[in-house]
Amino acid sequence: MEGVGVDAGSAVAPFAKWRDEFSRTFQYYLDRSTPNPVHRWLGTLAVAAIYVLRVFYVQGFYIVSYGLGIYILNLLIGFLSPKVDPELEALDGASLPTRGSDEFKPFIRRLPEFKFWYSITKAFCVAFLMTFFSIFDVPVFWPILLCYWIVLFVLTMKRQILHMIKYKYIPFSIGKQRYTGKKPATSSGGSD
Template sequence: MIIEEQIEENLIYKVIHRVKVNYQKKIDRYILYKKSRWICNLLLMLLYAYRIQDIGGFYIVTYIYCVYQLQLLIDYFTPLGLPPVNLEDEEEDDDQFQNDFAELPTTLSNKNELNDKEYRPLLRTTSEFKAWQKSVFSVIFSYLCTYIPLWNIPVYWPFLFCYFFIIVGMSIRKYIKHMKKYGYTILDFTKKK
């Protein structure tokens, strides 16, 4: 009995491992095609928007999808090593919390005196490829949720629409405050030519 369970667990582990390896092989093929990936993502978003418009429902799913996309965008433009933007207001008075995170470098160290003119862009919290991957998964998941009638909760969509833009405004304000506090801009991520 115990041996059969171990064999079954081992078989499940091998199948899961094989699926992960095959998935990684397939996804690694697309890493070089940045524009094509984002165009494909845009087409999936348009397909989702058409489905929502066609069936006339699932506004809660769409709202959650849009909030998730907003969070992905904020993570994409936040430098690595800083506290998350959403924790900024909650922990503002706690000096111990602020000391736990590294600050952005303002000067080069003595080791890099030879490379004074070298420009190094900031590293992102979420890489472009991971942001694309999460965005594709979220739009596919949202699209699949539209086939489950349980998720079609009746709601007056103009309220959700207005509430979403209030959240966008508050998030942008919080993000600008975060950028001023830690001294970075969105342009710091781009390469100088």
């Protein structure tokens, strides 16, 4: 009886060890990719291109693509929204300034850029894997789905942009602002 438990435990141990090694290695490369946003997004663009080529090649899986589009739209809204919505609640010191005389507070996203990238990349990978199973290839008239998604995108972005204008926040920064001192007054003192 004791030998049976040992064999079952020894069969699980290599799998658990492999899973831990894989998890550690994956986390290592994920951590190394953090300071390289351009490379990360180029990789995601490559994964998206492979997915699009797969869908184009098999001429199907439009429901999967529609679901992927809705999921990405949901992620985009989280990426463009502030962590604390000024309409719903005002926290001490973490809310966006609403007047010009308010103190500057940095824009904190509800969904950080790294999580946004990681979620989109995972979504494209899962959608790509779904294209290998015919159960997900539901026959639909794809132009209707595309039109509906475009209408949904336009209405959602319109609402988000109006929210940005109302509360005066821009979710993108082009870099650190540089302030210059007063320019010295130049005298146009030519020799007359």
